[in-house]
Amino acid sequence: MKILVGYKRVVDYNVRVQVKPDGSGVATDGVKLSANPFDDIALEEALRLREKGVAEEVVIVGIGPADLTAHLRNGLAMGANRAIHVTTDGAPQPLTAARTFLKLIEKESPDLVILGKQAIDDDANQTGQMLAALWGRPQATFASELAIADGKATVTREVDAGLETIEAELPAVITTDLRLNEPRFIKLPDIMKAKSKPIDVIEFDSLGVDSGDHLKTANYAPPPKRSKGEMVEDAAGLVAALKQKGLL
């Protein structure tokens, strides 16, 4: 079986992003970029399925500018068999990303697509669900446990009420939650090996994806600042301060 894994590059999760003073965006020049943490979990899960003999091939997919190659090499060093790089200047919105994945699915016929539950830049949490809808296949979002057997995936999902288990016939789309696994570290020899692994480069425009029907972003603003708080000396001071605010 073949697994496609979405592998987005985002501003590193440790960076506290700053909104540009003119409200045109967030400052990303010179800021550290990394794999979206949920995508590392997606790739790790695919690699474990390959190690268990469930899958034969793990293909990572990146959509973005030419310099995305280095990012995809990291995924190859982690263990993916090959990469597909869909080249485009802008950052596609989730609907366009889902439509792009659908075109790749038509070419690749995977049995499973694993994506992160959300990208930590746009925080949309949409692409996997949209892809499953367009593909007409099951979705299992927010997965924290995954088992594949007899042509179906049994997935435990992290939901507000607790843990829900569902069964989905393959092919299906799964999106990862944090607790699905602990992604492995990349070892130096694997970085060398990754250099010879293939990356298919596909022009976004050649796929014939409809990139219309989009949201327009008019303005970026910093979140409202909370006013400076006070420090209290002890528990009695704390309780007194809360009582004064009418909270106790």
Add this chain to the structure above:
Amino acid sequence: MSKILVIAEHLDGKLNSATARVVSAAAAVGGDAIDVLVLGDAPDAIAAEAAKIEGVSRVLTVTRAENAHMLAATAAPQIAKAAEGYSHVFGPSTTTGKDLMPRVAALLGVAQVSDVMTVESSHVFTRPIYAGNAIVTVEAPTDHTVVATIRSASWKAADNGDSAAPVEALTLDIELPAHTRFVELKQDKSDRPDLQSAPRVVSGGRGVGSKENFDIIYKLADKLNAAVGASRAAVDAGYVPNDMQVGQTGKIIAPELYMAFGISGAIQHLTGIKDAGTIVAINKDADAPIFEIADIGLVGDLFKIIPEIEAALG
């Protein structure tokens, strides 16, 4: 003019309070009608609850055996069909809404606005990105249905009105896929207030140290009639179940009082509590980032301070 369809969220035969929050956002859009859609295998009692919410014009019910559990694969095609004639389809930004609504949007061929914080006009909304470190204003195309999820922490639940809206049964003539099946739901049963709607939340982090030590947090919470939350570190360490996690990847809450014990305040945690009324931080480390956003801070050992707080409360 705007005609808005609100997707009701319910569990165990009861309407979830997130639904009334979505109605508030729908009311902010204004327009001609706010209809609530209840999908269920026995939706009547839930529909009766929804009908009481102030501002609701009609409640529509779809009764089907497939709707016993809200699976996106079976619910989304029904919602997409029911959405005909509506200018907006709104759902809650809960795990159920997040699972479901993008599937609806894709079936309708439109983009989705996730986590609506404010409604600027019928097609212009604000939403958080980068873990809440930036707020963007987005405009949806005016010639398509607007599909959006509503961020619960940003909206108060609409009150119940004096009269009940009419309830109508809807029959949707569509085949539903059988490729996705519900197996089970494991709930952590608790008598404590619900984390997402409680006015007071007491939360513990890695500093609590162990699963057993968390009892001190539960005890204080019970004394304050508060819900209990946790940081990702406390969940990952196995001190508490993951549905208690507060943050970008857990629950986003806006209680009147949030008390953080032994939580350093990573960006992803702060995202989950930024809209709380008053944030109290108790931490041994005077340099912990949580003190930057806390309204009241106290440096010290939580195991010494919690009993003192309890004593001071009497």
